[in-house]
Amino acid sequence: xxxxxxxxxxxxxxxxxxxxxxxxxxxxxxxxxxxxxxxxxxxxxxxxxxxxxxxxxxxxxxxxxxxxxxxxxxxxxxxxxxxxxxxxxxxxxxxxxxxxxxxxxxxxxxxxxxxxxxxxxxxxxxxxxxxxxxxxxxxxxxxxxxxxxxxxxxxxxxxxxxxxxxxxxxxxxxxxxxxxxxxxxxxxxxxxxxxxxxxxxxxxxxxxxxxxxxxxxxxxxxxxxxxxxxxxxxxxxxxxxxxxxxxxxxxxxxxxxxxxxxxxxxxxxxxxxxxxxxxxxxxxxxxxxxxxxxxxxxxxxxxxxxxxxxxxxxxxxxxxxxxxxxxxxxxxxxxxxxxxxxxxxxxxxxxxxxxxxxxxxxxxxxxxxxxxxxxxxxxxxxxxxxxxxxxxxxxxxxxxxxxxxxxxxxxxxxxxxxxxxxxxxxxxxxxxxxxxxxxxxx
Amino acid sequence: xxxxxxxxxxxxxxxxxxxxxxxxxxxxxxxxxxxxxxxxxxxxxxxxxxxxxxxxxxxxxxxxxxxxxxxxxxxxxxxxxxxxxxxxxxxxxxxxxxxxxxxxxxxxxxxxxxxxxxxxxxxxxxxxxxxxxxxxxxxxxxxxxxxxxxxxxxxxxxxxxxxxxxxxxxxxxxxxxxxxxxxxxxxxxxxxxxxxxxxxxxxxxxxxxxxxxxx
Numbered sequence: 001x002x003x004x005x006x007x008x009x010x011x012x013x014x015x016x017x018x019x020x021x022x023x024x025x026x027x028x029x030x031x032x033x034x035x036x037x038x039x040x041x042x043x044x045x046x047x048x049x050x051x052x053x054x055x056x057x058x059x060x061x062x063x064x065x066x067x068x069x070x071x072x073x074x075x076x077x078x079x080x081x082x083x084x085x086x087x088x089x090x091x092x093x094x095x096x097x098x099x100x101x102x103x104x105x106x107x108x109x110x111x112x113x114x115x116x117x118x119x120x121x122x123x124x125x126x127x128x129x130x131x132x133x134x135x136x137x138x139x140x141x142x143x144x145x146x147x148x149x150x151x152x153x154x155x156x157x158x159x160x161x162x163x164x165x166x167x168x169x170x171x172x173x174x175x176x177x178x179x180x181x182x183x184x185x186x187x188x189x190x191x192x193x194x195x196x197x198x199x200x201x202x203x204x205x206x207x208x209x210x211x212x213x214x215x216x217x218x219x220x221x222x223x224x225x226x227x228x229x230x231x232x233x234x235x236x237x238x239x240x241x242x243x244x245x246x247x248x249x250x251x252x253x254x255x256x257x258x259x260x261x262x263x264x265x266x267x268x269x270x271x272x273x274x275x276x277x278x279x280x281x282x283x284x285x286x287x288x289x290x291x292x293x294x295x296x297x298x299x300x301x302x303x304x305x306x307x308x309x310x311x312x313x314x315x316x317x318x319x320x321x322x323x324x325x326x327x328x329x330x331x332x333x334x335x336x337x338x339x340x341x342x343x344x345x346x347x348x349x350x351x352x353x354x355x356x357x358x359x360x361x362x363x364x365x366x367x368x369x370x371x372x373x374x375x376x377x378x379x380x381x382x383x384x385x386x387x388x389x390x391x392x393x394x395x396x397x398x399x400x401x402x403x404x405x406x407x408x409x410x411x412x413x414x415x416x417x418x419x420x421x422x423x424x425x426x427x428x429x430x431x432x433x434x435x436x437x438x439x440x441x442x
Numbered sequence: 443x444x445x446x447x448x449x450x451x452x453x454x455x456x457x458x459x460x461x462x463x464x465x466x467x468x469x470x471x472x473x474x475x476x477x478x479x480x481x482x483x484x485x486x487x488x489x490x491x492x493x494x495x496x497x498x499x500x501x502x503x504x505x506x507x508x509x510x511x512x513x514x515x516x517x518x519x520x521x522x523x524x525x526x527x528x529x530x531x532x533x534x535x536x537x538x539x540x541x542x543x544x545x546x547x548x549x550x551x552x553x554x555x556x557x558x559x560x561x562x563x564x565x566x567x568x569x570x571x572x573x574x575x576x577x578x579x580x581x582x583x584x585x586x587x588x589x590x591x592x593x594x595x596x597x598x599x600x601x602x603x604x605x606x607x608x609x610x611x612x613x614x615x616x617x618x619x620x621x622x623x624x625x626x627x628x629x630x631x632x633x634x635x636x637x638x639x640x641x642x643x644x645x646x647x648x649x650x651x652x653x654x655x656x657x
Contacts, residue, residue, distance in 0.1 A: 078558075083557060104560050105560070107559060107560035108559070112558035112559055114554065116551065118554070118555030120552060121552075121655050122652035122654045131559060132559050135559075135560060135561070135565075165652075165653060166654060181559070182559070
């Protein structure tokens with residue numbers, strides 16, 4: 001990853017670095033995963049299902065494998081915990097070679113969450129979560145506390161859900177329990193195989209937000225398989241776009257893939273609207289928010305008049321008693337108000353928070369007749385306004401920065417590849433791996 | 443002597459026969475269940491082994507009970523041994539078949555999940571696959587028991603234990619004053635026993651099938 005990565009990636013890796021030194025609340029943080037020339041051949045098939053995959057996954061990052069169905073992304077994932085035994089290559093977790101270790105022991109140290117939760121229907125929620133801790137022999141009291149803790153962590157009330165059976169839960173709740181079970185024994189690595197594939201779009205969105213929140217607390221190394229590129233963009237610190245035989249088409253940050261897809265395959269996969277998708281990666285707090293003249297409902301009418309007259313805008317924002325945006329007042333509105341504000345102005349229909357994505361902000365701005373939207377803080381209080389111009393300027397700056405970064409990155413990659421070919425021609429042999437954060441173009 | 447007087451007179455002996463009948467069926471069912479589930483576990487993964495197990499057991503079932511017991515007499519003698527062997531063999535089919543069907547019906551993604559979170563093969567079988575396949579297996583056991591109740595009556599032919607003795611005695615002396623009563627008492631006794639066993643299985647089902655998968 002280059003130094004000039006965006007704030008999101010930087011903050012994640014930064015947080016990892018600090019918590020790596022001082023683990024919070026006794027949890028294990030992520031471990032590195034290295035795949036080296038990983039290959040899977042099935043007998044009777046001429047071409048390998050997974051062909052010579054090498055990559056390095058850093059501790060505490062979320063890496064997404066994304067690609068069309070049948071490209072071998074799931075197979076690659078399942079080789080990490082050796083649900084599928086590789087026919088060639090090595091796997092190292094935290095530097096330790098796990099290719100030949102007892103797979104049962106390995107899997108107890110690697111969390112595993114799958115599509116449709118994979119909960120055992122004949123066990124209660126608590127029994128499901130307690131499985132791995134019981135297998136590795138935790139004492140009973142510790143397991144009981146851990147189950148409560150995990151339910152709390154994934155946002156389910158322990159008292160209410162403890163004794164329920166999976167079929168008494170909604171799809172989203174099942175998926176949360178599935179994640180809780182995967183994390184119960186506090187593994188440094190979490191493998192997720194299309195975990196949100198079987199839930200409805202709204203719940204999926206919710207679960208994705210939850211996963212991001214969890215990861216902020218836990219800093220696990222997460223490998224996540226999906227065929228949904230938007231999901232990949234939303235969750236990934238880095239995305240590996242895979243084509244047939246699990247060849248890596250591009251392995252980079254979402255920003256870089258969106259603005260600088262490596263080839264036609266990747267750009268085809270990114271799909272239309274890359275620039276719009278890019279807006280999902282930046283938050284309102286990262287762009288310039290303009291200040292706007294405001295008054296509160298408690299201010300006397302005369303003061304509101306004066307303020308509106310002295311300001312250079314046509315409008316003024318009226319805040320309610322708790323400082324939340326309430327109404328937009330135009331000059332004309334006040335003329336007609338005649339001593340009462342009750343009927344004057346237009347109600348504020350939409351606001352965005354500082355954590356909203358630029359895409360949300362753009363949507364709100366486009367829906368607004370005057371092309372601006374109020375930005376609110378944590379409790380809905382007014383903090384500023386975003387309008388079309390500032391948004392446009394910010395987006396242009398962003399895209400420009402991305403393009404520069406991507407060009408620098410491509411330059412590095414080409415140098416690396418040149419060196420590689422040179423080495424091969426010289427007969428020194430061997431593949432230069434992981435030169436630029438494990439990037440290896442197929 | 444009418445039927446009720448007959449019952450009053452002979453209840454001591456009828457109860458003994460009924461007890462022996464039930465006990466023979468119960469013991470053979472225990473053996474058949476253990477054997478059947480074991481065969482199921484060993485064969486369900488492979489297509490041909492599973493078919494072989496079901497075909498063999500269903501072929502066994504087509505042998506007439508009388509012929510089977512008759513054929514066993516020269517080999518193992520009279521009395522209890524031919525009864526136990528015949529009943530156990532007949533009891534196998536529904537259990538083996540339901541066990542294979544049940545184990546094959548376990549959602550593969552759950553097996554995958556069980557392996558993925560680090561269960562060994564034995565643990566996966568005991569904690570996940572068997573509990574999930576248990577409802578069909580229990581149904582198989584129930585069907586087997588019903589069947590064995592009837593077949594056990596024929597064991598009397600090899601002077602085995604049970605209510606069959608009463609029936610055969612009645613059939614052997616047709617025309618005498620108690621013949622009909624004997625046949626009737628034996629048959630009704632078997633029906634009552636079968637119903638009692640069935641009730642017991644319902645209870646066992648309530649106790650052993652997890653609430654999470656009960657229909």
